[in-house]
Amino acid sequence: MKKLLIAVALAGVLGSANAAEEKVLNLYNWTEYMPKEVLKAFTKETGIKVKESNYASTEEMYAKLKAGGGGYDLVVPSTYFVQRMAREGLLEPLDHTKLPNLKNVDPKFLDQPFDPGNQHSVPYLLSSVGITVDSAKVDPKTITSWLDLWKPEYKGNVLLMDVARETFAVVQKALGYSANDTDPAHIEAAFNKMKELLPSVKLFNAESPKVSFIQGEVSVGITWNGEAFMGQQEKKSLTFVYPKEGVILAMDTMAIPKGAKHPDNAHKFLNFVMRPEIAAKISESLGYGTLNAEAIKLLPKELASNRIVYPTADDLKNAELLEDIPTETQGLYEKYWSELKTAK
């Protein structure tokens, strides 16, 4: 009886705490990875105001959370960081009773080895790293391999993203190694190959690579597929190529960081974005593939058949998903990255 009383009292306290949760949600997300209209629709329906901050690499997000900073309620880690973050106690367990819309997600993306039972994360979007081409300047048919970027005619016209991990993954694949290869000799070979590409590189940018394509500064570049899709809305001539050695895949998830002040709001938001019509809208607006099976059914035909957003099985031949790498390897990547940009 006494126990029951305590439980009731506790439930009362918790309940009132929940009810008192401020109508705010602090979302820490990749740049341009959540349409403003979705945030507005969420606020309109629930009265919860979303404050969004952005990052351009998962490493950056991880470093800020790990340092205990931010006060964020929701983050968008790629799968290869979910495992590391859960292991290090950086994520709150999810309450599945508050996430009925999880049933809409394609089961083949649920209960994966990086997060068994989806205890800490729900699938969000699938992105790939391939080659964006401005077909007004370069015939996309002439680009079939990563190694085509090294052709002398693209000198001064190539864009690379300013992220060591993804770029090394690409060059490792171009050389026939795995994107997740941690052998220092193979990484050094990739570094030497990158040095050969450097004279062709006009700029490094990961925040918004599409801008340089729209401004006409570059004609080819290694970017995320959504960048090509969003760029295409403003400049018709932009397109996206899946190189034959295989693209780099990253599956992004949403998770609640440890100590989040508004976990209830975060669950509400998670459930909201897993609604079929919202998930479809997100994919339509950003150009990344939704992992929501019900949403796929709602997609306009021209989007569902758009190879930039929804690649064919053939496009994804040899594709590889990024995996967690040891800190030592990440340090090696970073050292080479600094060296790449230091030698004259």
Added chain:
Amino acid sequence: MTDKTVFKRFAIGIIAIWLVLFALVPNLMVIIASFMTQGESEFIVWTPSISSYQRMLDPLYLQVFWNSFYLSAFTTVLCLLIGYPFAYLIARAGPKARPILLLLVIVPFWTSSLVRTYAMIIILNANGLLNSTLLGLGLINEPLQILYTDTAVIAGLVYTLLPFMVLPLYAAIEKLDWRLVEAARDLGARKVRTFVSVIIPLTMPGIVAGSMLVFLPGLGMFYIADFLGGSKTTLIGNLIQRQFLSARDWPFGSAASVTLTVTMGVMIWIYLLSAKRANAKVEV
């Protein structure tokens, strides 16, 4: 105890607490972190080591420091060459024009330098304002490639830092004792000789102060090199930032930061010494 001493203690007390909390403690933490080691899933492992400082001696990182110093020094020289005649003109302008000219120097501070750097991207890009104007006037046939080159980086740094050069120079030139200049003329010195032997030594405190105010911030302004230079060079700022945000190596990032702080400290010390000597000379 009078009201005055109460106020004095209160004011000093607040500043002292502020400095201890937000300057001394964070800096001590950085110094301590720089003598620790990195771990697989911890940013800092409490094993004392000087390995981070040993790594600083790697030719790669020395090159990074050299690149930053070179870029900043080049910017300082350009700012001095552009800023000196400008400050001279302001100081010699009439009493009505002077406040307006000074205001124009300060106006850019009303906007964030980040926003102004973005504005430069819009002006300099291949289809930007500069290129479309030049193309429209028929002065060039194809767009100039300025954005994402060293030229753009230097232009951005000079543009951002010029006011820091002009203001101290103006202050020095403005309080110049012009009777000494007239005396030099009366004694037969030509204009160039007067400038080199009289005006420059007398305005030296302004030159040194302006150069420090440009050079030291210039070392840290890596975002201008990133935005306008396309992130193609690693500067000290990039190096430190990447250790914390990407490489998960706080001890090394701290060591690089401490090295930079110590170098800057030494330079300020040299400046203070030379300022003392310059002032002593002027008084003679």
